[in-house]
Structures are given as structure tokens and as C-alpha cells.
Amino acid sequence: MNTQYDVLVVGAGIAGEESALKLADMGFRVLLIEKEPSIGGKMILLSKVFPTLDCAACITTPKVSETARHPNITLLTLTEADSIIKENNGSFSVTLKKHPRYVIEKDCTGCQECETVCPSIVDDQFQFNLVARKAVYIPFNIANPRVALIDIENCMLCGSCEQKCPSNAIDFSQKEEIIQVKVNAVIVATGFNLFDPTLIPRYGFGKYKNVITSMQMERELAPTRPFNNILRPSDGKTPDKIAYIFCTGSRDQTCGNAICSQVCCMYSTKQAQLLMGALPMADITMYYINIRAFGKGFNEFYMQAKDMGAKYVKGKVASVSEKENGNLILRYEDIATGKVTESEHDLVVLSVGLLANPAITSVFKDETLEIDASKYIKQPELLQSPALTSIKGVFVAGTATAPMDIPDTIMSAGAAAAETSGYLKQLS
Amino acid sequence: MNTKTRTINIIKETRKVSAHVTEERKKYVKIRKTILETLKTEGKTIPQIAADTNLPVAETTYYLMTLQKFGEVTVEGIDDMDEYYIYKLKK
Numbered sequence: 001m002n003t004q005y006d007v008l009v010v011g012a013g014i015a016g017e018e019s020a021l022k023l024a025d026m027g028f029r030v031l032l033i034e035k036e037p038s039i040g041g042k043m044i045l046l047s048k049v050f051p052t053l054d055c056a057a058c059i060t061t062p063k064v065s066e067t068a069r070h071p072n073i074t075l076l077t078l079t080e081a082d083s084i085i086k087e088n089n090g091s092f093s094v095t096l097k098k099h100p101r102y103v104i105e106k107d108c109t110g111c112q113e114c115e116t117v118c119p120s121i122v123d124d125q126f127q128f129n130l131v132a133r134k135a136v137y138i139p140f141n142i143a144n145p146r147v148a149l150i151d152i153e154n155c156m157l158c159g160s161c162e163q164k165c166p167s168n169a170i171d172f173s174q175k176e177e178i179i180q181v182k183v184n185a186v187i188v189a190t191g192f193n194l195f196d197p198t199l200i201p202r203y204g205f206g207k208y209k210n211v212i213t214s215m216q217m218e219r220e221l222a223p224t225r226p227f228n229n230i231l232r233p234s235d236g237k238t239p240d241k242i243a244y245i246f247c248t249g250s251r252d253q254t255c256g257n258a259i260c261s262q263v264c265c266m267y268s269t270k271q272a273q274l275l276m277g278a279l280p281m282a283d284i285t286m287y288y289i290n291i292r293a294f295g296k297g298f299n300e301f302y303m304q305a306k307d308m309g310a311k312y313v314k315g316k317v318a319s320v321s322e323k324e325n326g327n328l329i330l331r332y333e334d335i336a337t338g339k340v341t342e343s344e345h346d347l348v349v350l351s352v353g354l355l356a357n358p359a360i361t362s363v364f365k366d367e368t369l370e371i372d373a374s375k376y377i378k379q380p381e382l383l384q385s386p387a388l389t390s391i392k393g394v395f396v397a398g399t400a401t402a403p404m405d406i407p408d409t410i411m412s413a414g415a416a417a418a419e420t421s422g423y424l425k426q427l428s
Numbered sequence: 429m430n431t432k433t434r435t436i437n438i439i440k441e442t443r444k445v446s447a448h449v450t451e452e453r454k455k456y457v458k459i460r461k462t463i464l465e466t467l468k469t470e471g472k473t474i475p476q477i478a479a480d481t482n483l484p485v486a487e488t489t490y491y492l493m494t495l496q497k498f499g500e501v502t503v504e505g506i507d508d509m510d511e512y513y514i515y516k517l518k519k
Contacts, residue, residue, distance in 0.1 A: 102439075115498075119453055119457075120449060120452070120453050120456075121452065121453075121456050121494065122452070130490075130493070131490065131493045131494045131497050132456075132490070132491075132494040132497075133497075152439075152443070153446075153449075154449050154452075155445070155449070156445055156449060156450075156453060157436060157439060157440055157443060157445050158436075159434060159436030159437075162434065162435060162436050170435065171435050172435040172436050172438055172439040173435045173438045173439070209486045226493060226497065227493050227496075228493075228496060228503050228513060229513065231489070231513075233486060233489055233490070234485060234486045234489065235474055235475055235478075235485045235486070235489060235512075236473070236474035236475075236488075236489045236492070236493075236512060236513065237511050237512055238506075238510065238511055238512070238513075281510075
């Protein structure tokens with residue numbers, strides 16, 4: 001493997017892919033690393049996008065394929081940056097940690113024969129734990145690379161997959177690799193974390209089976225869904241009275257995230273429209289604080305959801321309790337009437353917020369990658385050069401800077417690529 | 429003659445299977461057998477399967493959906509109230 005690159009891009013979600021592609025198209029040699037077994041980030045797991053209702057997979061998979069095949073991009077999955085040290089000449093010495101897949105990537109055909117004989121099952125994290133997967137598995141149907149991996153922590157070490165594999169791709173002798181590279185610039189595209197709703201116990205997530213997150217609903221709505229249709233997890237019933245609780249873990253200082261997550265109003269509105277299409281008889285009620293429909297076409301999209309029959313109730317939900325039949329009672333203050341009210345639903349979706357993912361900051365050893373008050377990567381020149389960070393030669397793209405939607409992420413990633421290109425030209 | 433290299437033996441020298449993984453495996457084998465057994469006679473809804481097998485309903489949903497994902501169970505139809513799907517063994 002080459003040890004010299006122009007740019008290291010950390011994170012292969014849509015921001016990392018876009019930055020890598022733009023720079024690679026300009027002729028720069030890019031090393032793109034991703035800690036997950038597949039590239040595509042969170043977008044590749046979505047059902048559709050707002051406000052156009054285009055299929056998310058249809059938009060993202062061509063970009064994913066282009067990224068994986070570009071001659072100027074070297075892609076490493078299951079790889080994390082361990083340390084990044086700035087040298088006196090301005091370049092960066094990077095130590096990478098590549099975790100073993102226990103499958104020889106070039107030999108695996110993605111036939112999934114190994115899965116049929118694996119005796120071990122575990123929660124499928126790519127279906128947000130709604131179903132199980134095998135210990136040897138392909139992350140999801142449109143994963144790239146479409147190559148199996150072995151979850152060694154949950155493996156029975158029976159060797160059945162190795163015996164079954166028709167292309168002899170299983171290799172339990174693989175070990176963690178330490179890779180040293182030199183790069184001239186770094187783009188941080190490490191995205192966001194989702195809010196963990198167990199931190200708001202009064203909503204009952206993790207306790208009541210029919211309280212799910214918006215990402216779980218996103219999977220239920222996707223063509224590669226975990227269930228055969230939209231069902232509630234407690235008993236497989238088709239829900240007919242669904243509630244959304246907006247701002248779960250956003251705009252709420254009590255749970256440590258005071259800022260708006262920018263996308264929850266619109267992704268919930270999108271899901272409401274998709275649900276009304278899939279379950280025409282279902283009542284959908286949206287409990288919100290304020291509707292933030294600020295982007296191009298967003299207000300029209302919101303009005304469309306109301307016209308289709310979604311009911312918007314202004315009021316913060318105080319608590320959720322469960323009845324014997326699995327239905328849920330929401331207690332809330334209806335702002336329109338000023339009364340504390342209760343209503344019954346058979347499925348509750350928590351519109352969870354976006355949180356910063358500041359883990360990358362600890363990787364920079366000799367200089368400080370500064371973060372802002374919300375723990376996103378600080379942009380010292382936000383208005384003039386939003387891709388700059390506190391370290392010269394390190395740039396930032398997408399939701400590593402703040403919550404944002406997909407078009408803004410693509411624009412931010414393009415800006416980071418342009419800024420990086422200018423920097424590299426100056427260096428040379 | 430089996431000509432495949434057994435790299436599994438290499439990792440077995442340094443790793444042991446955790447008790448949790450073994451327990452989960454046992455649980456899955458037992459539940460899978462129970463669910464597939466009850467579906468041998470006719471297609472059933474999740475609450476019916478749970479009642480027949482004495483499994484908790486939520487657990488039945490999880491494992492039945494997993495069996496559907498693995499291609500062992502499929503949808504036969506929906507009940508008269510359009511509430512619960514009926515699942516049957518995939519031939």
C-alpha cells in the first residue's frame with residue numbers, strides 16, 4: 001500500500017465521500033478511511049429524503065460506487081485514525097488502526113453462503129436492533145464493499161463459515177494492522193451521533209417496546225426493512241394511531257443539548273407522509289414545540305403533510321406510560337387550549353436529535369483541534385472560510401461542524417474540498 | 429479430501445467463546461425450533477404463536493422477524509381485522 005497521499009479524509013459518509021470525490025477529480029491522491037465495515041454513513045440507511053421524497057439509496061449508491069472505484073481514492077474500511085502529528089514541514093504523520101474483517105476482501109463474492117451456516121445470532125445494529133443478524137454477515141444489502149465480516153465478539157468459533165465459503169475468503173488469522181502514512185492535509189468528516197433517548201426515561205424508550213426512535217421508523221419505511229411491513233415491535237400489530245414526539249434530545253438543556261437539530265421537523269414530516277401512504281387508515285399526530293421549516297420547499301412540504309391528514313399539536317410531551325395492551329398514553333400540555341391533556345396511541349416515535357461527535361479531537365497529538373460550545377468542530381472563520389479549523393492544513397466538512405441536512409452537507413463538503421485544494425496548491 | 433486451510437484453529441488458540449454468546453445461541457436454537465414447530469400445522473399471527481409457545485409476545489416478534497429475514501418464514505396473509513399478519517413456513 002502507498003504511504004504518501006495528498007489528503008486524508010476521515011469518515012466516508014456523504015460529506016467524506018463528496019470531499020474525497022471532488023479532490024480526486026482534481027487529481028489529488030486521497031486516502032479515505034471509515035470505521036464502519038461499509039461506506040455511506042447514515043444516509044445509506046434512510047428510506048427517502050425530504051422534501052423531494054426521492055429514494056435515499058438511489059441517490060447515495062451511485063456516489064458510493066464512484067467513491068469506491070475512483071482511481072485516485074484509496075479506501076480503507078474498519079479503519080480508524082489513531083494519531084495525527086503535524087511535522088515541521090507542514091505535512092502530517094498519520095497512524096491508522098485497521099481492524100480485522102476475518103474475510104479476505106478481494107476474495108469474498110458477497111454470496112452470503114457463510115451466513116446460512118453461522119449458528120450465532122446477535123442484534124442487527126444496521127436495523128437498529130429490531131431484528132437479529134448472524135455473527136458472520138454483510139452489513140446491509142447495498143453495503144459497499146459488499147463483503148462479509150465476522151463479529152468475533154459474538155462468534156462461536158465453530159469454523160462452519162470457513163468450511164462453507166466457496167471462495168476460501170474466510171481468514172481467522174487476520175490481526176489488527178497499524179498503518180503509517182504521510183499526508184499534506186486532513187479533512188474531518190466524522191459526522192454526528194444520534195441522541196440516546198434512554199437519557200429521557202419519562203418517554204419510556206428501552207422500557208416500552210412500542211416506543212421507537214425515528215431511525216428505527218426510518219428502517220421500517222425503507223425497502224430493505226426489518227419487518228414485512230410497518231409493525232409495532234411489541235406484538236407485530238399494524239399500528240393505526242401513531243404519535244411523534246419532536247425535539248427528543250434537542251433544544252433541551254436538561255439533557256445536555258440546547259441547540260436545534262435542524263432536520264427533525266422535516267424528517268418527521270417526511271415519515272408522516274410516507275406512513276400515510278403505507279397505512280392509509282392510520283392517524284398520525286405530531287407533538288411539537290415549534291415547526292422549523294426554513295429550507296427551500298420545506299414549508300410547502302409541511303403544509304402538504306397537514307393537507308394529507310397529519311395532525312400537528314403544539315405542546316411538549318411530559319411523559320409516556322404504557323397500558324396492558326401495549327398502547328401508550330401521552331401526557332402533554334396542549335398550548336392551543338392551555339390544558340394538560342392525555343391521548344392514547346399504539347406506537348410512539350421519538351424524533352431524536354443530532355449530537356456532536358468530537359472523538360476525533362483526541363487523535364491530534366501535538367496541536368489542538370478546537371471544538372465549540374456544543375462540541376462540534378470549531379470553525380474560527382465561519383463566515384469567510386467555514387471549512388477552516390484551528391489547525392492549519394486540517395479542514396472540516398458536513399455535520400462534524402453542526403447539524404445540517406443532506407444538501408447543506410454536500411455543499412459544506414464541496415467547500416471543504418475547494419479550501420483543501422487551494423491549500424495544497426499553495427504548498428506545492 | 430478436505431483441502432481447506434483451517435484458520436479457525438489459529439484464533440482458537442487465543443480466544444474463548446464467552447458464556448453470553450453460548451447462552452444466546454442456546455436460546456435462539458430453542459426458540460427457533462419452537463416457532464417453526466408451531467407453524468408446521470398452519471399459518472399463525474404473532475399473538476397466536478406467542479400463545480401456543482408460551483413465549484413473550486415481543487420476543488416472538490423479534491425472533492419471527494429474524495426467521496423471516498433468514499428466509500425460513502414468510503407472510504401468508506392478514507387477519508380479518510387487518511391488524512395482524514399471518515406467517516407460515518417458507519417451503
